[in-house]
Amino acid sequence: MGDRDDRRRSTRRQYIAGGGALLGSVLLAGCANSGDETPDGATTDGEPTATDPAADETPTPAATDQSTATATDSGPHTATLSPVGEVAFDSVPENVFTMYNQYADMLVALGHGDAVNSMFVPDMAGPTMNHYYERLDGVSFDWEGLVNPYDDFSKEFFYGLESDVHFLDPAWAVTQQNWSRSDVEEITENVGPFFGNFYSGTRADPPEAYAGDYQYYTLWELFGHVADVFRERERYERLNAVHSDLLSTIETDLPPEDERPTAVRVTLGDGQFWTYHLNRPGFWLADTRPLAAVDAFGSEQWDGLWGSVGYETMAEADPDVILHLWGMTPRYDMASVREQLRSHSVGQSLSAVENDRVYAQGMRYQGPIMNLFQIEMTAKQLYPDVFGEWPGYENGDHYPEIPAEEQLFDRDRVADIVTGN
Known part of the structure; x- marks a missing residue:
């Protein structure tokens, strides 16, 4: 509440008034011939069919480089994710950029859904997320007024949001028009760090500049790294146990x-x-x-x-x-x-x-x-x-x-x- 909510409302008013046109139904014409699966310049370049036989749905133990801090600790801490490496935080982020909806759902799961300031096609994703949350007592997501980053993927947009962290893969960002590694570094230095991994979604090859040490994660491994950003390791572990139990039920029957x-x-x-x-x-x-x-x-x-x-x-x-x-x-x-x-x-x-x-x-x-x-x-x-x-x-x-x-x-x-x- 207070300054945090005032800044969020102000940011929403500023950008929802001046946002660009939505991509429209073409976004979902197959998921859509577009941008909705790979807004990487609205092409599928660089996304070959994955052939790695590794099972992505199997949860794995927390990586040794992940924080074990709990939500009661609010001071400086670090979190690690490929391809960005170790990222230092002075405190738990309160104003958060998300592009794809998995990150917004992760924040809701960790009890930080109100920190989200942006999301891909919110008028589509927001109601869909709440269709699920309706079956969870006390859980909901306030998506109205969130801006769509894909409407204005510019450095000025990022400066305006003043996010504490950007859940966005820098390797994906540099594939966008007028973006380079120096632009990512500028936003990191002047606004907030990037913390995202896009190419694990399909196990596709990242851009050559990031290919050497790029690590792939399962959905639940990625969730664990995001949990470290918010010092929510215990909450993550409990949810991961629910997922493990569900997979066990499926595999048994x-x-x-x-x-x-x-x-x-x-x-x-x-x-x-x-x-x-x-x-x-x-x-x-x-x-x-x-x-x-x-x-x-x-x-x-x-x-x-x-x-x-x-x-x-x-x-x-x-x-x-x-x-x-x-x-x-x-x-x-x-x-x-x-x-x-x-x-x-x-x-x-x-x-x-x-x-x-x-x-x-x-x-x-x-x-x-x-x-x-x-x-x-x-x-x-x-x-x-x-x-x-x-x-x-x-x-x-x-x-x-x-x-x-x-x-x-x-x-x-x-x-x-x-x-x-």
Whole structure:
């Protein structure tokens, strides 16, 4: 409260009034042909398909270079993350820049959601995050008025926000127009440090200047490093234990490989399907990889993160299940998506359409809380006979209520950790 909230409100008023035009629906046309998966100059250059077989969903113990301080310690401390190295903080940050939504979700999980001053497409991500938080007593996220960094990715924008820390990968930043390492150093020196890791999302190669010592992290490892910035190691460990328990439940009950359905993760738009892999490395797949469904396009090698196929190619693959990415966001109407499929001469013959197994999915930019819900959601959509029926999702609704005996993780346990009860 006080000066901190006054500065935040002032910053929001200043930039929401002068922000550039939103990228619009093209952002999500497959996640979107755009920027929404890789706003690296709105191209997919430099993002080859990952081939590292390492499992990204498996949590690992905290790294030895991470702080063990608790939230009661508010003085100087350090946190470490590749590619930035060790970063010193005088105190816990109170005004925080985030680009991608996984970082905003991490801050909410750590009890610091009110520190966020910016976020990628807040009017899409904010309501979606709150769809999940609705099922956690006392947890919510105030996203209205947050600015979208992608509207004005300039040094002046960063100066105006006056952030204590920027959850942004400098290796990604230098791929943007009019940005260089010297610009990153200038903002670090005059505003606040960078602290982010983008290329772990897909295990893609970082820019050559950062390639030598670039380290890849799982989603939950990255979350642990962010927790160190806020001296929230205990809260992180407790949430990580929930995640470990969820994975254990999934792994114990997962059917044999020959009994698993074929599936695709797609976004439908303009007569084609933007297609994504299910089981490759990278934390953008942290909600589908643990379920190990048979990827109907698993053998496809695309130039970038995604590919696109027409109805005929989709019919040849004929997956048992269609997982529609971004279906739970305000940008897509799943009733309309299903109607497009049913009204198409080829689409109506797809097994997933005939068997009513076209499901709304969430966001690839997921932090830890979102990841818990999205793993549970995907488990029920793929294996209803094992993990319980998915209740369905209606446009604009919150994450559906699921009876306690059918939940795959304890909502009260998560809510108590996040709220500090």
